[in-house]
Amino acid sequence: MSRRLPSPEEAVRILRETGCSPQVIRHCEAVAEVAIHVAGKCARNGNRVDTQLVHIGALLHDIGRSKTHSVDHVAVGAEIARSLDLPASVISIVERHAGGGISADEASELGWPNKSHIPETLEEKIVTYADKLIDNAKIVPIEETIQKLKKRLGSDHPTIKRVEDLHREMSNLCQERSR
DSSP: OOOOOOOHHHHHHHHHHHTOOHHHHHHHHHHHHHHHHHHHHHHHTTOOOOHHHHHHHHHHTTGGGGTOSSTTHHHHHHHHHHHTTOOHHHHHHHHHOSBTBBOHHHHHHTTSOSSOBSOOSHHHHHHHHHHHTEETTEEOOHHHHHHHHHHHHOTTOHHHHHHHHHHHHHHHHHSOOOO
């Protein structure tokens, strides 16, 4: 049985205790700030969203960077989160935030368990999206993130379409509605 959701202060302490650098912690705090904002907009539009889970998931999403800065930080982070008996909902956020998600086939190619690492819940999608809007600890336009991904992965990599689709979905869920 997983324990309760940690408080924001406990989440930051967990990041420190697992060995995350001050830069990674600043990045996670910046992602959390954007994620909370996005969650609020989604909620105001009538979407059910667990803002507390979004906050804690965003703070802990890069816990695996305490051990590696490769894409493997996702799998490593999920293992760390499991070892700390964090709630399954937090582990899922950690496990599914890379790029726009990683398919089961792509996960197998990386040597990970053959399962989908694509965000499914609204909370997972919000954290994944917020992470794409932060470079280090600075807010950047989604187009900048997409251009960087295209340079690094190639313009036809499936991650590009997933990030673009996620942007469209989040824009639709969070756009200001006339009252």
